[in-house]
Amino acid sequence: MPTPSVTSKALGILAAFTAQQPRLTLSEIGRRAGLPLTTAHRLVGELADWGALERDEAGRYRIGLRLWEVASLAPRGLGLRERALPFLEDLYEVTHENVQLAVRDGHEAVYVERITGRHAVNILSRVGGRLPLHATGVGQVLLAHAPPEFQDEVLAQPLKSFTKDTVTDPRRLRTILAEVRRTGIAVCDRLVDPESLSVAAPIFDPDGDEGVIAALSVVVRSEGADRLGLAPAVRAAARGISRTR
Numbered sequence: 001m002p003t004p005s006v007t008s009k010a011l012g013i014l015a016a017f018t019a020q021q022p023r024l025t026l027s028e029i030g031r032r033a034g035l036p037l038t039t040a041h042r043l044v045g046e047l048a049d050w051g052a053l054e055r056d057e058a059g060r061y062r063i064g065l066r067l068w069e070v071a072s073l074a075p076r077g078l079g080l081r082e083r084a085l086p087f088l089e090d091l092y093e094v095t096h097e098n099v100q101l102a103v104r105d106g107h108e109a110v111y112v113e114r115i116t117g118r119h120a121v122n123i124l125s126r127v128g129g130r131l132p133l134h135a136t137g138v139g140q141v142l143l144a145h146a147p148p149e150f151q152d153e154v155l156a157q158p159l160k161s162f163t164k165d166t167v168t169d170p171r172r173l174r175t176i177l178a179e180v181r182r183t184g185i186a187v188c189d190r191l192v193d194p195e196s197l198s199v200a201a202p203i204f205d206p207d208g209d210e211g212v213i214a215a216l217s218v219v220v221r222s223e224g225a226d227r228l229g230l231a232p233a234v235r236a237a238a239r240g241i242s243r244t245r
Helices: 006-015 026-033 037-050 065-071 075-095 137-144 148-155 170-183 227-243
Strands: 053-055 061-063 098-105 108-115 130-132 186-189 196-204 212-221
Touching: 006 026, 006 037, 026 037, 037 053, 075 098, 075 108, 075 212, 075 227, 098 137, 108 137, 137 148, 137 170, 137 186, 137 196, 137 212, 148 170, 186 227, 196 227, 212 227
Parallel strands: none
Antiparallel strands: 053 061, 098 108, 098 212, 108 130, 186 196, 196 212
């Protein structure tokens, strides 16, 4: 087995941080990254000097602002977000609910923007966070418009269940994905959270070269949700983004 490079060790340190544990001690970083304490100390110091990590008053480390600055330059995040934000804001003004924008990365949907209100239902997603494609509105849209061989690859893997309503049967999911392609809308009711319902639509490459490049959704409280009333507004916002260069 080859010896890990310095780069892989540094990436392992950054990967040690999660949404659940955004602050870690040096020993926790070393343990999570699988590094000796002396190596972790040296690399963490270098990452902190550059600004990728910051140290708080308690001596724990967290992701630094410099790393966020670099990450914000990712073209699928920055350019798409700038094009989409006016439409997201309009959709939020219409609904006053959670409005989300996501792209596909591997077998997951990565959320690149979110607008929420004080009275909107609580949701698991966050900007920069990931959720499986099969269990979310944006994820089902992205999966439905992915190449067939990619769909086969995703559906052949064990599919995580979040609630009793999460669909994990590959045959049923294929039927759902076909309906998403036919209607242009995905409606996911209590698949990730027992209180929320998501209505999502695809965003297409304005030049027509890449097909579906992202997905947009509104997430509302499941009980009493007007899914038919939400669909036209979600479709209109997604089409507006698709036409914007």
